[in-house]
Amino acid sequence: MAAETFDLSELGTYKYGFAMPERYVYKARKGLSREIVEEISWLKGEPDWMREFRLRALEIFLAKPMPTWGADLSGINFDDIYYYIKPTDKKSRSWDEVPEEIRRTFELLGIPEAERKFLAGVGAQYESEVVYHNLQEHLRKLGVIFVDTDTAVREYPDLVREYFGTVVPPDDNKFAALNSAVWSGGSFIYVPPGVHVDLPLQAYFRINAQNVGQFERTLIIAEEGSFVHYVEGCTAPIYTTDSLHSAVVEIIVKPGARVRYTTIQNWSTNVYNLVTKRAVVYRDAVMEWVDCNLGSKVTMKYPSVYLMEPGARGEILSIAFAGRGQHQDAGGKAIHAAPHTRSRIISKSISKDGGRTSYRGLVRVYPGAEGSTVSVNCDALILDEISRSDTYPYMEIEEDNVTIGHEATVSKISDEQLFYLMSRGIPQEEAAAMIVTGFVEPLVKELPMEYAVEMNRLIRLQMSGSVG
């Protein structure tokens, strides 16, 4: 009956589906081996400790079984993936220096324009390497570091060595191990004590080649009382074969600091997106994840907050939109390891055209984390009868003096709302898009304005080819 009520047309064409011809200075062989890992490390001129870290991670990756829960990952063929592609020889500070094809890609994506308008700094990664990086001068003077992680290993070895792999160790899960073995690129951010980075820093990740794996590694250290907002966007062209994106993000939020991390993930629908994102949060500090998942074939991503000291607070806002052939298995984890810590998880998901969204969450309160409060809210909309939505929230509570709540609903677009809008002369399709936009509005309003506009545009695009 629902199919008659609103006839939403096919998923809009993927806007970022164009591909540039492949021209690379270095492309490793397909498949994963000790030799490939050593080659990556050698090409990057890494110190011994990093090479050893990679090799140890490779062992862990090979030993660990594939996860038996979550999305179907049987389509991944680890032997049919390029683990390292170097698109250009040098890194640029100016867009004019970026090789023509890559520059055109980012221009089509609107990155240089965005940088001029409203960003304090930007990094752009193409395949395995960051090709462009810039940070506003006044922030550099304040001691803010915003470079790609490879550069950080060379230029800030002590800082990197102190924190790298401490929040997400290689043996955390199979894909964290994979990333630890073959990582390349990603952002390294260091914010000195008390410094507020007032405009967002952004990184843009682009996969261009076929069968490539992108394994960026991001490390953010926010010193006491500092603030930074980091935004990442991701796209890839559409190929008939699948790509793999497996990032690791580690964030350290020191006492009184605040970090906000926003992701607008819009990979094409042949990308397996398996990402480990985690933050450790200390006394009175705040970590906020805003995680928007539109693209990809399969996403498994659960940004987490580990609340380590009293007064720490974590917030996870998650939006997922699954269309034809997509499975968005997303959610969040809040681990309360200290008294008087607070967390809030809000998740909104929409599934359409046979897509499947899953909320998977974990709230864990350790003994002694008294006075902690947690609230989890999940709402799912299913737009047609071939789509699916699941909710798997786990709550493991080992402390009596706590307040924990979880609420979730799954429903369809209300016929009354639709009727009301249509009775005001709004076409059915547009009315449905309006309702969906309204449904995610509480989360979208958390985005910086430019991204909120973009997000609404993406949602309308997903809702229909003809709307918007």
Added chain:
Amino acid sequence: MAEASEIREAARGIGPEAFQAFLAAREEPDWLRQARREAWEILRETPKPGPTDEAWRRTDIQALAVEELATVLFPDGSSPAPEMRQIVEPSEDLSGGLLLLDSGVALHWLDERLHRRGLIFTDLATAAREHPDLVASHLGQVVRPGDGFFAAMNGAFWRNGIFLYVPRDLEVPLPLRAVIGLQELPTDISRILIVVEPGAQVTFIDERLADDAVGAAFHNGVVEIHLKENARLTYIALQNWGRYMWNFTHERAFVDRDSTLDWVVVGMGGGVTKTFLEVALIGRGSTAYMSGVFFLDGQQHADYDTEQDHIAPYTKSDLLYKVALKDRARSVWQGMIRAHPGAQKTDAYQANRNLILSPHARADSIPGLEIMANDLRCTHGATVGQINEEELFYLMSRGLSRTVATRLIVEGFFAPVLDRIPVADVRRQADHIIHRKLGVPPEEE
């Protein structure tokens, strides 16, 4: 524990010798022996669940030595303690009573008028002999040996059980009550089969009873419910095993067109409990209410796995499980609402409320939704918290002691579920256990 002379033990465990000895000792019709063989073949292929099985991650049964279980036993017939008899003795509040003690029938009666109208309420071993067609066509259809290790073990080794058959359009005026008790034996492997024919209505009270004196014990129970069109079953389960009981059950109901199942579970006893409670809404317009109260203290561990399976359209389910935890007790509730493709207009809800009364208690609450239809409303909620200090303060400022104030709040917490039990005697019994666990002296009750 009983003297060795009272019990003959033919074999232990679940291996081939035990199974042969078990079959040899029972005179059963071929269809039943065949069903047992099939279950046993499945059991042989099914490993004992371990911590890597998703459903068993939170309940550790490594310490349960399955091969040591006394599966093949021949009791001489225990005589029930008066308290146990009393529960099911003929009274004007019941339509029938049955006490299955140490797998044998210790007491059995049924209102003659119901008997004449075709109602069958007897032990399962007798039913298999006297009503073979009815039992054969329903047994093992709802809970199958393939449903899990303990379901397979039950299918092969069940010793006795209860059979309730309510014929078409019969409205049973007063509840039927059964007790499955352990007194001398250390193990019970039993099965309840309920068939409610179209248009019939009945209330059934199922109590599992053993006191702590029984010591280390094992229960494997299966409950199968066939609720046919436009029928109504109120099923009250009171689990009151002793503290050292390993308690495993698989319980499932098929709820057919326009029928209603009202299923209340009171779980107070047991040492380690793992139960699977599932309703399958297989007919359009069917409804299932699942309510539960669980109060665990000491080292009790209880893991409840529920499923609300919406297969037909226009079905409704509503689950409310309330758990209070004291001392070092741990509860696990894993609930799933599943709306299958085509189950449009499903209206499903599940809620789990946990009250933690001491710092070392632990509650795991895992609601879940798997939704494959779109024109529906499915919601769930879960909360974990302690007693609200403000409520306590309010009551204490009125002159109540902290203990009494706590008791009132816990009673208030459970009341919405206990009020759904339509039998005053069962409500009183539940209250009594709650008071005992809260340490209320008998004179204050």
